[in-house]
């Protein structure tokens with residue numbers, strides 16, 4: 001090979017090498033450049049992320065030369081990523097927030113000021129708005145940055161902590177706007193504002209200032225923060241020990257359940273200066289913050305540290321009328337609403353104050369105690385109703401677990417009956433008869449409750465009333481009967497609750513929603529009569545009252561006791577166990593002893609006012625109420641008509657017990673339901689004093705002693721008992737299955753005996769009326785029949801004035817030396833086993849004994865005695881002492897086979913019988929109603 005060739009080849013090879021190296025170097029250079037580019041973009045991306053995409057877009061110079069393509073690429077990528085992330089929010093966030101606010105913040109809660117300012121709100125206090133508008137928010141860093149309403153919770157939902165920027169007036173405007181929305185939303189008076197400003201004596205919240213003239217805004221002295229905190233703490237304590245003692249733990253829940261808000265909301269605004277409060281005040285403020293919301297107490301603090309964990313929202317002012325809030329988060333900026341023009345806001349507040357004043361000054365009447373719609377409330381946890389007005393505002397009473405029973409006191413004429421009418425009307429209008437049942441008893445001589453029963457001119461009655469007792473002043477047993485009935489009902493309810501494994505009526509109602517478990521209110525006017533004597537009635541009444549008062553509360557049984565006489569209340573003094581249960585005290589003007597000794601509020605009360613006190617009468621529980629006239633003509637009556645028209649089909653009028661009238665035999669349920677045939681008939685003698693109006697009845701079985709003695713000298717009473725016995729027996733036998741022998745042994749009783757005989761014959765029975773002349777032979781004949789053996793036909797021997805025949809009966813047969821008295825004794829002794837029963841009237845105890853002779857009194861198994869002293873009767877009551885002073889138109893009844901002690905009875909009005917002088921009218925209820933001014 002030539003040298004030149006070799007050289008050429010070498011050069012070529014080098015050339016190739018150079019090219020290869022050059023190519024490799026170029027590639028490396030490119031790769032390096034690429035890395036540098038990526039680095040630059042990532043560097044920019046990092047800085048964009050640090051500054052925020054939106055800011056970088058707005059002010060790129062802060063990061064790079066805006067023309068730098070690397071920066072532009074990084075920014076484009078960052079903006080694309082941001083848009084993707086925000087896409088959902090941008091499309092849905094603001095519109096759904098708008099919707100949420102529209103739904104939760106009606107009317108003044110979020111609408112522009114001009115649409116409502118100056119009008120009075122009637123917002124639903126049971127369901128207040130949860131969110132209140134403060135401005136317009138947007139998220140500056142979001143694409144398009146759409147705006148949405150900025151709202152904060154208030155009232156029951158959260159406290160508010162505001163931190164100011166260098167323009168403190170912004171905070172004041174913010175607070176004013178918010179409060180303006182709130183006070184305008186509800187009826188004037190529902191919201192009360194307290195303000196305190198560390199730096200200013202006056203002039204805080206200037207637009208709201210007119211509210212202070214009506215007491216709706218209280219500006220507290222800067223040096224007396226303690227006073228304001230005390231006021232708020234007291235409210236919390238009072239609300240906890242009163243309104244919130246039942247099932248509900250917040251006023252909001254309570255209001256949602258019963259549709260009304262008994263306590264206004266209270267908003268306390270505190271303007272600080274960034275410095276903490278004194279330690280003890282700070283503690284108190286924290287306590288209020290922790291416990292206030294359930295009691296409707298909200299705090300708004302401005303530049304005041306508040307360190308409770310829950311339920312505090314914050315607003316931080318950031319200049320230029322803007323703010324950030326804990327609700328909207330740190331990204332959003334809120335442009336605060338401009339205030340309405342100064343004049344307009346204060347004019348609106350002046351109008352609210354004036355309206356509140358005029359409502360307070362309004363004269364409210366009975367109709368104002370009534371709800372718009374009848375029977376809308378349920379009594380599961382308590383009964384509540386307004387009973388009067390305090391400066392136009394309703395004053396309510398509550399009967400429930402926290403205040404189960406009421407004591408009402410006031411001298412005669414102070415308006416107790418009127419108060420009871422108002423109370424009953426307000427309750428009966430709110431609760432249906434399935435929610436509330438009334439038992440009304442008046443010991444006064446008078447007819448105050450007769451209005452609630454049907455009368456001749458007005459057939460309506462109060463559908464809630466189950467029992468009305470009037471003129472019971474001499475029949476204390478009737479009060480006893482009512483208490484006994486309540487005690488039984490209480491036990492029945494407790495047993496039923498036990499079956500459902502609960503203890504209280506409230507729980508029972510939840511477990512047994514289909515059951516009918518109304519709350520029972522038992523009103524006893526002039527109840528002191530119950531304790532009038534030192535006798536067994538008082539002893540039993542005390543025991544029963546104690547039982548019902550102590551245990552009635554959990555079974556929904558509430559007592560309302562009224563008395564004009566301190567002795568009624570004093571009767572309780574030695575019995576704190578009873579007295580303490582009467583937590584609700586109502587004192588009418590000059591009432592003594594109803595409130596505590598140191599509480600003299602009733603002494604200064606004007607006419608037709610009352611102190612309503614749910615705190616056992618201690619001073620701080622006083623609420624003063626003006627009581628409307630509920631007894632004026634047609635007042636209650638009109639309500640009763642409306643309620644009566646709504647009564648359930650088949651509802652019965654209340655049972656009326658009128659102590660001044662006798663029960664009609666023919667109307668008595670126990671008489672009407674007697675049918676024939678029966679195996680053992682019952683002879684009705686009178687009516688027992690009980691809630692059901694039960695008959696006093698003696699079973700005439702075929703066993704020794706089943707005879708009846710009617711003892712006493714008053715013809716009307718004794719003949720009533722004899723007649724009722726015969727007539728009731730007649731209803732239980734088909735004709736031919738009973739025969740009557742009626743001995744009319746005294747001239748005066750002829751008419752009575754014959755009237756009964758006629759009625760018996762009218763029913764188809766065999767009746768033999770015998771005179772004094774015939775009685776001996778008749779008794780001898782009956783005695784012979786007994787000797788001959790039992791007859792299938794019952795024989796009832798009714799003897800009018802047995803003792804009038806004593807001499808006749810004692811007359812001995814000259815031959816046999818036997819006398820008809822022996823026959824009578826035989827009939828008494830052996831008759832019942834042979835279906836022969838004697839029902840005889842003797843005019844005194846001694847005369848019964850004369851008839852019976854030396855033997856035991858066992859042949860008289862049952863008796864009813866009129867005008868006979870108790871001690872005379874003990875021999876006939878198994879030897880036990882009988883405590884009884886005779887009283888007009890009342891008897892004492894004892895059946896040794898069933899009774900342990902005698903019981904008081906009313907003789908019957910037999911209807912067709914000759915008029916009975918002591919009786920005022922046979923149309924008992926009608927008479928009463930007419931007297932009541934019906």
Ligand SMILES: Nc1ncnc2c1ncn2[C@@H]1O[C@H](COP(=O)(O)OP(=O)(O)OP(=O)(O)O)[C@@H](O)[C@H]1O
Nearest residue numbers: 411412413414415416417418564608627628629631
């Ligand atoms: N709030 C009231 N407004 C107007 N009049 C009233 C008011 N309360 C009571 N009255 C009238 O006063 C009179 C006495 O009232 P009420 O019968 O209620 O008193 P009381 O305390 O029950 O008296 P008493 O025990 O003597 O019956 C009645 O004529 C009644 O109409």
